[in-house]
Amino acid sequence: MRWYLRRRIKKIHSRRERNNEKWLLAAAVCVLTACSSGGESKTYYQLPVVQGGAQSAASQGARLLWVEQVSIPDYLAGNGVVYQTTDVQYVIANNNLWASPLDQQLRTTLVANLSQQLPGWVVSSQPLGSEQDTLNVAVNGFHGRYDGRVIVSGEWLLKHQGQLIKRPFNIVLRQEQDGYDAMVKTLAQAWSQEAAAIASELNRLP
Structure with missing residues (x-):
């Protein structure tokens, strides 16, 4: 037992x-x-905005530019930062997000950059009057890529004195460091370069 x-x-x-x-x-x-x-954790990104001097629409002889719209395709319109993984595949980040809608950020920074680079102009995201030039930008690419570069591409359309001026753009820059932080900063640099190219065209207008 x-x-x-x-x-x-x-x-x-x-x-x-x-x-x-x-x-x-x-x-x-x-x-x-x-x-x-x-x-x-989630990380949020905002494109840096250059600080320029105050502008006045009442300035004598000032030329007027209305940045009417910066449009983006559906794959860029979400909250996530976009990264291209192959020639044909893109991923949208779940934890690396835009702090505000990307099209708004692009428009705000474009107005700020053009304001700084166009002395003698009043640049605004609001209509300025019947004598204004009107700029619309269609951004098709604004993303990082698997080879360590960023892509900013699209086209812009300017209405000037009843004429239409259309220009494509495709800017490719190499990231100096890895990571989303460096990618967003390089994207902002490329966008600033395109603003400078637009300003150069505007300065040549009659």
Whole structure:
């Protein structure tokens, strides 16, 4: 009888140990799963805006430019920063997001850059009057790429004294560092370069 009782007690202890091991293993899996699925924080990005001097629409002889719209395609219109992984594939980041709609950021920074680079002009995102020139920009590419470069491409259309002037653009710049922070800064640099190109065209207008 004593031998039987000792055997039963050993079996009970053995079952408890196995159950404890299973519970610990399950707990460890739950912890690891929680860390990998919900532990990443979100990062938000805003394109830097250059600070320029104040402009007045009442200035004598000032030329007027209305930046009517900067449009973007659907794949750029979400919250996530876009990265091109192959020649034909793009991914939209889940945790690296634009702090405000990208088309608004592009328009705001374009107005600021043009204001700085066009002395003698009043540049605004609001209509300025019947004598204004009107600029519309269609951005088709604004993303990082698998080869360490960023792409800013599209075309702009200017209405000037009843005439239409249309120009395509395609700017490719290399990132100096890895990561989304460097990518966004390089994208902003490319966008600033295109603003300078637009300003150069405007300065040549009669």
